[in-house]
Amino acid sequence: MVDILCKYIRAERTGNWELHLQTVSEMLSYLAACGHNHYTKSAWIYLQRMSNLHNDHPDVYQHFREGLHVVRRSDRYWAGLSSDLIIEQVLMRSLKTSGGLTRGRGMTEQQRLTWLLSKPACADVNCAMQELTGVSYNTGEQNKDITKARQARDWKDTHKILKYLRDMNPFTSDTSLRSISTGVHAHSTVNVDKAKDVGNAILISMEGKTAAEYNFKKKDQVITLDTKNAVKVDGIAVQIDPQLLFQRLTIIAAKATENFEDVFRYELCSYPPALFDSSLLLREPQ
Template sequence: MHIKLLNIFIFTGSPSQENIDATTAENDDPPAKKRRVLRSNFDRPSLPARSEHILPDVCILCQKVKTIVCKGSGKRNREKLVRCSTIEAANLKRAAEENENESLLMQIRNKDCVAIEVKYHNSSKSTIGYLPVIDVSPTEMDTVLTILKKSIDIADQLKLESLVIVMDQAIYSKAQLIRWRNPYFMKRLVIRLGAFHTAMSFLGCLGKRFRDAGLQDILIESEVVAVGSINGVFTGRHYNRAVRAHKLVAEAMQHMRLTTYLNSIPEEKAEKVKHLMTSLSQSFPGPQYEEILKGEHFQSFLSSYEEFIQVGNKKQTFAFWSSYIDIVEILLLFLRGIRESNWELHLASVRQMLPWVFAYDHVNYSRYLPVYWLEMSNLANTHPVIYTQCIGGDFAVQRSSNAFAKIPCDQTIEQTANRDSKTKVGMTGFSTNKRAVNRWIWSHHVRGSITHECETMAGKGERSGTRSDLLHSRMKHDKLAIGKIIDTVNSMFNPFEYEPAELIHIASGLVATQDVQNDLQFAKARGESEFENFCGQRLQTGEVDFFAPMKRMNLKTFSSMSKKSNHHQGYHFGSR
């Protein structure tokens, strides 16, 4: 908080009542007027000394404090410092090594960059521009061809050797078909699948596997998701709600599995594990956090816990809900790869998604997500310049100065161009005249740009400095929600304490049929096999045409047991 010292004065040196009486007794002169002094003249209380392990509160790159001028008010504010969010700070170290910056490497090499509070100015906010709208169906081949040609024109104007285009799956399929048949497009363009829509598709896989296994009952009864929103959560269309719901349930399930583990070991050993967890919580993000993770006690606990999970996976109910924790972890790693602009993590998490996409018949992503993964994995050979940019973290959009805040390109379109150019009721709300409608469409990008600039001038362009997940009120609310989920599951039964080997419905107690048990148990293995066959037969050897129809796996879930027969009884009406 900035204080204008020249304009703020306070009263100090007010004499006590005893001094006033003494002064009055000595002479009858009126007491001296109260003296006005600046706040800067005060002796401020000394602040606690910073730890010797923590770096000074300045940018580690420029070692300066910068100020920026607000466009709307003209005020000069101190530019925010972004605190490093990963222990290794891989991108920062890589940049320092490429530039041979030894002074920077001496400060961060072999150190926990979170614990020593590495900070830097984030001057690399993404610049977002709006292009004119093409008023035709985006999935028509002529439209896609126009987009590719316009993209190359933009690359030529910017004197770029190659250009990256991000599309959702429907347009990606058409664009790749054109690109594969044109060597010039293959050389100049790199087409990526939108990560936002990929995450939504993966959320649909999660919903298909676990919805009717009791997850829907858990979310509704614990009041985490309302009944009217439940379909959107399981299909992935309500993206933010879906991600939050799965995070909360996964954390609750992890808590219940860990509690079951602690109850299965001797009490003395359990107390040591609890003490270890307390030490981890208290040391984060201090210098001792990484030491505890690498220590002998934590590694011993980790191996013991993994052995407990392997033994528990022999029971199908235990294994089924453990797979839920694993799949949600894949989703969160995928989102983390985007937030941190970690290219290797992004590709690794996409690879982990593929078996589940195949297993649960997301046919369009089953066809094109392997193509995306293989092309991006080979990017260093085909487009080394683009690969260097992706490794450097330039494949996601930075809209704010916060760390861990990058978002996918296709999500950026939803938050900027589509949002800024909206009218209250759409084009039907003001005219049905064709010329007026054309003018409205052709000015789409201009209106969006004007809206964005007006928000910036009004001081509304900068996004909130604190993520909603990190607000104290939000963390308190999430903690209560996790407690409700645990209570709801315990009112049914704890899936990690269930001893019989068969798979049962967590809410109704219904035992799954053998077909359902087999399909749920071996879904990942069958999806992996289908993925390998697809890559081998369609992408490597060409034994099967790439565009040949793909057979659905139709794996059974708990919902298969509740489907009614389609046979109808016939009634005969007649006289007796």
């Protein structure tokens, strides 16, 4: 999955159309297996339409082959940006900053159209002012990711990962599926490690059906370690609270020792309740 993500970023940054379609296709099985149903349907239809683009719209296909399916704000090789990212970085940013619609202009349809249609004229005025004053905006050839500050930060992050893996070593002789952060072993029915095969089975069942008539079933998706964190008591599913279980086990162990008071000198929790509402949810700052 990390390799797919790296290839997708490369396809977008370099404007590689074929690699873009390849990586989106490779993502499909994982999207389906994880329950991202809208993404699965949308990407499925998108790939079908784009695979026939050279016949339906050969001129658009040729432009995409030349790298124009992404937007570039500079001439550098590694500078391609997805269109939705450009909308956030340029259009939405200018809409919410000084001179934008949210600064007292209003958001009616007429005001939105006037503001949008004026942007090309504003760009021409900007270029004319740069020529008049002899001041221009240029970007260097150096990639920002190879600056000394960025290299130092990446090196620091790499050491953090290595230190974490030394403390939580996943490369052991234990072949069972478990969480390297908590040490919890997975239930025998957990199959998240086979996400690609599960996703491919879902994609096969989608063949020959329209997006409107196909319904995803939760039982066909992968079973994660979290979804199996429950047991049945008298036929009723009971969710296990890891913190409560940890506290009770600690108290039982403390009662079996003579130094019962020493145990309660420490906070009996698997995470600090002063900072967390649950093991994955931070409290709001005060």
